[in-house]
Amino acid sequence: MKTTLPKVDEIEHRWYVINAEDVVLGRLSTKVARLLSGKHKPTYTPFFDMGDFVIILNAGKVKVTGQKEFAKEYKRYSGYPSGQRVTSFQQMREKRPEHIVYHSVKGMLPKNKLRDRMLKRLKIYTGNDHNHQAQQPEEIKIS
Numbered sequence: 491m492k493t494t495l496p497k498v499d500e501i502e503h504r505w506y507v508i509n510a511e512d513v514v515l516g517r518l519s520t521k522v523a524r525l526l527s528g529k530h531k532p533t534y535t536p537f538f539d540m541g542d543f544v545i546i547l548n549a550g551k552v553k554v555t556g557q558k559e560f561a562k563e564y565k566r567y568s569g570y571p572s573g574q575r576v577t578s579f580q581q582m583r584e585k586r587p588e589h590i591v592y593h594s595v596k597g598m599l600p601k602n603k604l605r606d607r608m609l610k611r612l613k614i615y616t617g618n619d620h621n622h623q624a625q626q627p628e629e630i631k632i633s
Contacts, residue, residue, distance in 0.1 A: 496533050504542045505627035511548040513632050514555055515594055521632055522546065523598035526608040539604055543611045545627055550587030550616045564593065588614040
C-alpha cells in the first residue's frame with residue numbers, strides 16, 4: 491500500500507460552533523484542541539495544518555470542578571524583579587472570561603510552530619451571538 495499526503499489545496503477547513511454554558515472546562519478544551527489540530531479527520535497528518543475553525547459561545551459560563559473556582563491562579567511574569575503577577579480564577583472570569591478557555595485550549599495543543607496557526611482559527615465569545623453566520627457552522631454538543 492502507498493501512503494498519500496494531502497495537498498494544501500485539498501485540505502478543507504470546516505466551521506463548528508460549541509456552546510460552553512455549563513460545560514466542564516477540561517472536557518471542552520480537549521474537544522476543541524482535537525478539532526483545531528484536525529485529529530478527527532481520517533487524513534490527519536501531524537505536520538500539516540489540517541484543523542477546522544471553532545467558535546465558542548458563552549465562555550464566561552464555563553464550569554470547573556472541585557475547588558478550582560477558588561484555588562486556580564493564572565500567572566504571568568514580565569521578566570523584571572518583582573514582575574510576577576497572579577490573577578485568581580474568579581478575577582479572570584470577571585475581567586477576561588474568554589482568556590480562561592483560550593489558556594486552557596492553548597495548553598492542550600502541541601508546542602510547535604503550528605500552534606499559532608491553530609489558535610488563529612479559534613474564535614471565543616462571551617455572549618450568545620457571533621458574526622460568522624455566513625460560514626454556516628455546524629453545532630456540536632458537549633455533555
